[in-house]
Amino acid sequence: MYLLLFELFILSFLTGLSGALSPGPLLIVTIDSSLRKGWNGGFLTVLGHLLVEAPLIIALAYGAGSAITNESVKLAVTLIGGCTLLAFGSYTVYGSRHIKLVEVSSTRSPTFMHAERGFSLRPMISGLIATITNPFYWIWWATIGLAMLTYAPLLVMANVNPSIYWASLTIFFNTLSPFLINPHFLLLLSFPSLLSQLMFQLIDFNYLFLGSTLLGWTIIAIGHFSSDIAWYISVSLAIARGRQLINVKLYRIITLLCGLTLILLSLCFLTYPFLHQSSFSAF
Numbered sequence: 001m002y003l004l005l006f007e008l009f010i011l012s013f014l015t016g017l018s019g020a021l022s023p024g025p026l027l028i029v030t031i032d033s034s035l036r037k038g039w040n041g042g043f044l045t046v047l048g049h050l051l052v053e054a055p056l057i058i059a060l061a062y063g064a065g066s067a068i069t070n071e072s073v074k075l076a077v078t079l080i081g082g083c084t085l086l087a088f089g090s091y092t093v094y095g096s097r098h099i100k101l102v103e104v105s106s107t108r109s110p111t112f113m114h115a116e117r118g119f120s121l122r123p124m125i126s127g128l129i130a131t132i133t134n135p136f137y138w139i140w141w142a143t144i145g146l147a148m149l150t151y152a153p154l155l156v157m158a159n160v161n162p163s164i165y166w167a168s169l170t171i172f173f174n175t176l177s178p179f180l181i182n183p184h185f186l187l188l189l190s191f192p193s194l195l196s197q198l199m200f201q202l203i204d205f206n207y208l209f210l211g212s213t214l215l216g217w218t219i220i221a222i223g224h225f226s227s228d229i230a231w232y233i234s235v236s237l238a239i240a241r242g243r244q245l246i247n248v249k250l251y252r253i254i255t256l257l258c259g260l261t262l263i264l265l266s267l268c269f270l271t272y273p274f275l276h277q278s279s280f281s282a283f
Helices: 002-020 025-037 039-061 071-098 122-132 135-158 162-179 183-189 192-245 248-275
Strands: 102-104 112-114
Touching: 002 135, 002 192, 025 039, 025 071, 025 122, 025 192, 025 248, 039 122, 039 135, 039 192, 071 122, 071 135, 071 248, 135 192
Parallel strands: none
Antiparallel strands: 102 112
């Protein structure tokens, strides 16, 4: 059982990592935030991403997948996301011309340079926007993610040890039976084992399925969150360490490239429905 849970975690981690490794708006925003704020900026960017992902997993688990896979919804998300990324990328390109690096010194670390100092929610908001406006993110969760959320509880339930579960349930209802005073249970009170068998037949499957479902969803969520955090924090740390070698001109070039990449992605999103009309039949 525990081996299955570990395998389910690894499956979710690797599947999530395959999505995280794919270049997209969130990666570009993470790089930009890390240059601006150091690794803290990357962490806040991932936090903004998770603020979208956690409610989404809960919504998908409770049946919202059909809404996301709707052709009209996919078209709307793609077009709105493309327009938002276009504006976001244009703002980044415009801001790249006015960036100034600030020297920051610390008694425990060498002097380094970055574009902003002080706490700011901008990286978290950027991560949230980059996540919401990426249509392929929603499509991924409506297909691969939804499939994992659907089959994970079934895998957990299929590997529950019947003898342990039966013994625990029998002990529970044998202990509970003296407190049942309903006349319909008077006969069963004389035969506690019969009571436990009856209750097992009535509610065992429901409780088993509920417990397996919650456990399966939790493992999938933890595995996926871990993959996002591991990848984007690694990227952020690498950028934060490397920025010591970055001067103002190079930083502006990198920020400009980030903005242009976001614009390119937005154009891809905006033209995707026209190039793949079979995937957007509602169009």
